[in-house]
Amino acid sequence: MICLPAADPGIVARREEIVAALRELIGPGNVVAEPLRLAAYETDALTAYRQRPLAVALPETTAAVAAIVRYAHRAGVNVVPRGAGTSLSGGAIPAPDAIVVAMGKFNRILDIDYANRCVVAQCGVTNLAISHAVAERGFYYAPDPSSQIACTIGGNVAENSGGVHCLKYGLTTHNVLGVEMVLPDGEIVRLGGRYLDSGHYDLLGLTVGSEGLIGIVTEVTVRILKRPETARALLIGFGSVEDAGACVAHVIGDGIIPAGMEMMDRPAIEAAEAFVHAGYPLDVEALLIVELDGPAAEVDMLIDRVRAIAESHDSASCRASTSEQERLAFWAGRKAAFPAVGRISPDYYCMDGTIPRRELPRVLAAINDMSRRYALRVANVFHAGDGNLHPLILYDANSPGELDKAEEFGNEILKLCVDVGGVLTGEHGVGLEKRDLMTYQFGERDLDVQHRIKLAFDPALRFNPGKVYPTLSRCAELGREHVHRGAERFPDLPRF
Amino acid sequence: MAAEGNSMLRPRDAADVAEIVRAHPRALEPMGGGSKRSIGRPVDADPLDLAALSGITEYEPAELVLTARAATPIPAIREALAANGQRLAFEPPDFAALLHGDGVPTLGGVLSANVSGSRRVSAGAARDHFLGCRAVAGSGEEFRAGGKVVKNVTGYDLPKLLAGSWGTLAVLTEVTVRVAPAPETETTLVIEADDAANAVEMLTAALASSHDVSAAAYDPARGCLLRLEGFGPSVAARAAGVLEALRPPGVERLDAVASSALWSDLGSAAALAERPFVWRIGVPPSDAPRVLDAIAPRQFLLDWGGGLIWAALDELDVGRVRGALPTGHATLWKAPVAERSAAAVFQPQPAGVAAIAARVRAALDPAGKLNPGRMA
Numbered sequence: 001m002i003c004l005p006a007a008d009p010g011i012v013a014r015r016e017e018i019v020a021a022l023r024e025l026i027g028p029g030n031v032v033a034e035p036l037r038l039a040a041y042e043t044d045a046l047t048a049y050r051q052r053p054l055a056v057a058l059p060e061t062t063a064a065v066a067a068i069v070r071y072a073h074r075a076g077v078n079v080v081p082r083g084a085g086t087s088l089s090g091g092a093i094p095a096p097d098a099i100v101v102a103m104g105k106f107n108r109i110l111d112i113d114y115a116n117r118c119v120v121a122q123c124g125v126t127n128l129a130i131s132h133a134v135a136e137r138g139f140y141y142a143p144d145p146s147s148q149i150a151c152t153i154g155g156n157v158a159e160n161s162g163g164v165h166c167l168k169y170g171l172t173t174h175n176v177l178g179v180e181m182v183l184p185d186g187e188i189v190r191l192g193g194r195y196l197d198s199g200h201y202d203l204l205g206l207t208v209g210s211e212g213l214i215g216i217v218t219e220v221t222v223r224i225l226k227r228p229e230t231a232r233a234l235l236i237g238f239g240s241v242e243d244a245g246a247c248v249a250h251v252i253g254d255g256i257i258p259a260g261m262e263m264m265d266r267p268a269i270e271a272a273e274a275f276v277h278a279g280y281p282l283d284v285e286a287l288l289i290v291e292l293d294g295p296a297a298e299v300d301m302l303i304d305r306v307r308a309i310a311e312s313h314d315s316a317s318c319r320a321s322t323s324e325q326e327r328l329a330f331w332a333g334r335k336a337a338f339p340a341v342g343r344i345s346p347d348y349y350c351m352d353g354t355i356p357r358r359e360l361p362r363v364l365a366a367i368n369d370m371s372r373r374y375a376l377r378v379a380n381v382f383h384a385g386d387g388n389l390h391p392l393i394l395y396d397a398n399s400p401g402e403l404d405k406a407e408e409f410g411n412e413i414l415k416l417c418v419d420v421g422g423v424l425t426g427e428h429g430v431g432l433e434k435r436d437l438m439t440y441q442f443g444e445r446d447l448d449v450q451h452r453i454k455l456a457f458d459p460a461l462r463f464n465p466g467k468v469y470p471t472l473s474r475c476a477e478l479g480r481e482h483v484h485r486g487a488e489r490f491p492d493l494p495r496f
Numbered sequence: 497m498a499a500e501g502n503s504m505l506r507p508r509d510a511a512d513v514a515e516i517v518r519a520h521p522r523a524l525e526p527m528g529g530g531s532k533r534s535i536g537r538p539v540d541a542d543p544l545d546l547a548a549l550s551g552i553t554e555y556e557p558a559e560l561v562l563t564a565r566a567a568t569p570i571p572a573i574r575e576a577l578a579a580n581g582q583r584l585a586f587e588p589p590d591f592a593a594l595l596h597g598d599g600v601p602t603l604g605g606v607l608s609a610n611v612s613g614s615r616r617v618s619a620g621a622a623r624d625h626f627l628g629c630r631a632v633a634g635s636g637e638e639f640r641a642g643g644k645v646v647k648n649v650t651g652y653d654l655p656k657l658l659a660g661s662w663g664t665l666a667v668l669t670e671v672t673v674r675v676a677p678a679p680e681t682e683t684t685l686v687i688e689a690d691d692a693a694n695a696v697e698m699l700t701a702a703l704a705s706s707h708d709v710s711a712a713a714y715d716p717a718r719g720c721l722l723r724l725e726g727f728g729p730s731v732a733a734r735a736a737g738v739l740e741a742l743r744p745p746g747v748e749r750l751d752a753v754a755s756s757a758l759w760s761d762l763g764s765a766a767a768l769a770e771r772p773f774v775w776r777i778g779v780p781p782s783d784a785p786r787v788l789d790a791i792a793p794r795q796f797l798l799d800w801g802g803g804l805i806w807a808a809l810d811e812l813d814v815g816r817v818r819g820a821l822p823t824g825h826a827t828l829w830k831a832p833v834a835e836r837s838a839a840a841v842f843q844p845q846p847a848g849v850a851a852i853a854a855r856v857r858a859a860l861d862p863a864g865k866l867n868p869g870r871m872a
């Protein structure tokens with residue numbers, strides 16, 4: 001049970017005045033205040049938690065964002081930045097005393113600069129739209145979160161999002177060259193640009209992954225790459241997770257950095273196969289997808305090398321894609337793993353810890369023990385190359401107490417990740433979800449230093465309060481209202 | 497307690513560092529090998545000699561992660577990695593020749609300065625490989641930041657902030673970096689170019705190809721330099737691909753040994769060693785020819801596909817250099833002490849950014865104890 005910060009009744013009482021002020025500032029058409037329309041902004045992809053915001057502002061220009069922020073600063077109102085609302089950690093969940101600044105209207109690509117291999121986009125442009133915009137010349141934007149058709153580049157910057165190809169091509173932070181950002185006092189700054197590195201402190205690096213706590217990113221400059229000449233994948237089955245893990249270590253130890261290296265355990269394989277019929281073997285305990293990209297000469301050679309390595313670790317089956325269609329088929333099951341699990345369970349809860357890879361067998365065994373103890377099934381998908389684990393905990397929110405149990409189970413997994421030398425989150429962010437576990441990974445002084453950085457940007461703590469860092473503020477146990485399979489109960493009731 | 501004396505502070509471990517930062521009455525100049533001491537404004541501070549904080553503490557090649565005490569010399573890191581077929585992909589440069597210095601670069605120093613070699617354009621900068629650290633803030637607290645795994649978004653990315661902060665926010669005591677497999681082989685194509693504009697065109701075409709050019713530079717004395725690294729057959733195929741795309745009139749091909757030596761010199765601008773004033777300038781690659789025309793340097797090198805200009809001048813001329821930049825940043829990398837004391841060595845920032853930078857500094861080092869004024 002995550003506690004949401006208590007709303008300030010004084011602010012909630014001033015709702016009409018605040019809405020009127022926003023309408024005055026950015027035009028009535030850009031302010032959402034009607035309960036029914038506000039419902040769309042109640043939560044993000046951590047749907048177990050929802051709260052109706054005070055109001056939603058839909059600015060169209062950076063100047064409008066700055067005006068909203070300056071007003072909020074003066075009026076003492078909190079601000080929650082929002083992109084597409086696909087955060088899995090509750091980072092975009094609003095508060096009853098906060099203005100949501102939703103950046104959906106910032107949806108234009110401003111410049112495609114092939115000479116400098118970069119694209120300048122407004123923050124609300126989707127991740128995939130950037131790749132689409134440069135596809136005609138054979139370029140793409142490398143970080144590819146599975147949510148890429150929906151999530152925004154501004155959200156990616158805020159979360160430092162990754163994807164299955166970030167082992168070779170890096171996370172968002174390695175691919176962002178610059179941003180324009182509105183600071184919590186309304187000041188508009190530019191950090192970085194179409195050049196590399198900074199002449200001073202790397203405030204851009206600090207901004208990426210700051211989860212909407214230190215400003216609203218309005219524009220992003222990203223690096224684009226030429227598509228590799230070819231890509232092929234191997235689909236390798238193993239009789240044990242240990243063998244699969246040893247194979248991954250061996251591939252990397254051999255100097256090979258695959259474009260992607262994904263692992264699935266038996267429950268995940270079964271769910272995926274039942275859903276998309278990708279042709280996955282069903283008699284194995286672990287499945288690896290290894291993708292190699294580059295010039296054909298290299299890819300063909302490495303396919304053979306990885307196959308030989310897999311055989312040396314007793315692979316039970318091994319197929320190499322010989323066509324683009326086959327390669328995509330190998331990926332189809334992995335890419336559909338979440339919805340596939342959604343089919344076999346009323347609800348699932350996705351975790352995101354990172355561990356040193358050598359700990360994989362031990363951690364998976366421990367997760368299986370926990371699964372028995374909590375009497376909840378679990379399926380594991382795993383960015384095996386970089387140790388980022390996504391256990392999916394299966395539960396039924398209609399069964400009393402199961403959500404609490406699932407959350408406890410999840411917390412135990414994340415603590416284990418920290419215990420073995422890893423971290424709470426590899427790509428989904430801390431948000432609301434993992435906030436209270438921060439003290440498990442970091443000491444008091446570590447958190448204090450981070451808090452001082454926050455204060456340097458946002459001394460009044462107005463931006464995305466209650467997220468990422470545990471605070472001593474009063475706490476309301478309201479707010480959680482589970483929505484089962486997307487059906488909302490009592491949609492008409494006001495929630496202030 | 498560590499040996500104390502006005503001139504030499506030699507902590508033995510992180511606890512000593514914290515004690516000194518808290519108790520020492522004067523400002524401190526954190527120092528690893530001292531190889532970059534002559535970069536930045538000279539500071540009036542007592543050297544904090546971190547040499548004792550040396551040694552690799554954790555290294556598992558298959559995890560692609562290495563942890564070492566901050567003042568571990570780069571050569572020691574290189575050697576340990578090479579024994580396992582690995583390397584630091586960002587190629588930490590050694591500026592000994594350029595700066596006429598004798599200090600040996602250390603891992604903590606390289607990260608604090610965020611200096612990267614020619615491979616920066618393809619593999620990322622020092623900051624991109626900096627995963628986590630233990631450090632002592634200017635306020636005297638020991639703290640940890642980041643982690644020891646390659647993928648981590650838990651909390652603010654403080655290693656990024658500390659990278660390139662030149663010891664003005666915190667003293668690094670232990671650092672964790674991402675490491676990478678070393679390639680089986682490499683080659684460099686040396687291609688004639690008429691001038692900087694022609695060179696930038698070729699560098700851009702090469703980097704915009706799918707041939708994975710890992711470094712792309714222009715040395716007017718030699719020509720365009722394009723580096724290809726990886727497995728043997730792949731390097732051969734990609735080199736052929738680059739040549740087919742560029743169709744240069746003349747090309748020389750360097751073997752692995754010559755190639756590696758060339759880039760070690762190029763990444764550290766060793767060719768400019770005899771020049772008194774050297775600027776390190778970051779620009780959009782397509783601006784480089786115009787910027788060079790405006791500066792008219794005595795000698796120059798272009799690296800990072802044109803995005804990094806090393807410009808050597810005979811006199812200081814800050815206005816000429818900074819005035820030539822429509823965007824980007826220029827750092828006075830080498831200059832006699834008198835000029836470094838007077839000029840803005842680092843690129844001045846717009847007021848809004850400068851204000852935030854000052855607040856960030858005050859958050860970690862409220863009394864201005866670490867390297868005061870160095871980044872002016």
Ligand SMILES: Cc1cc2nc3c(=O)[nH]c(=O)nc-3n(C[C@H](O)[C@H](O)[C@H](O)COP(=O)(O)OP(=O)(O)OC[C@H]3O[C@@H](n4cnc5c(N)ncnc54)[C@H](O)[C@@H]3O)c2cc1C
Nearest residue numbers: 083084085086087091145146152154155158161162212217
């Ligand atoms: C099915 C599914 C699959 C996913 N797969 C992946 C994956 O493979 N890899 C991965 O890393 N993530 C994944 N995610 C998580 C999510 O898509 C990413 O975190 C994404 O970057 C969020 O973008 P968004 O635009 O939806 O941001 P939101 O959810 O709206 O916001 C996320 C956070 O960013 C802040 N924010 C948003 N926009 C801005 C802005 N302009 N300025 C400042 N702060 C801002 C918000 O305050 C919030 O804290 C997945 C999510 C789903 C639902």
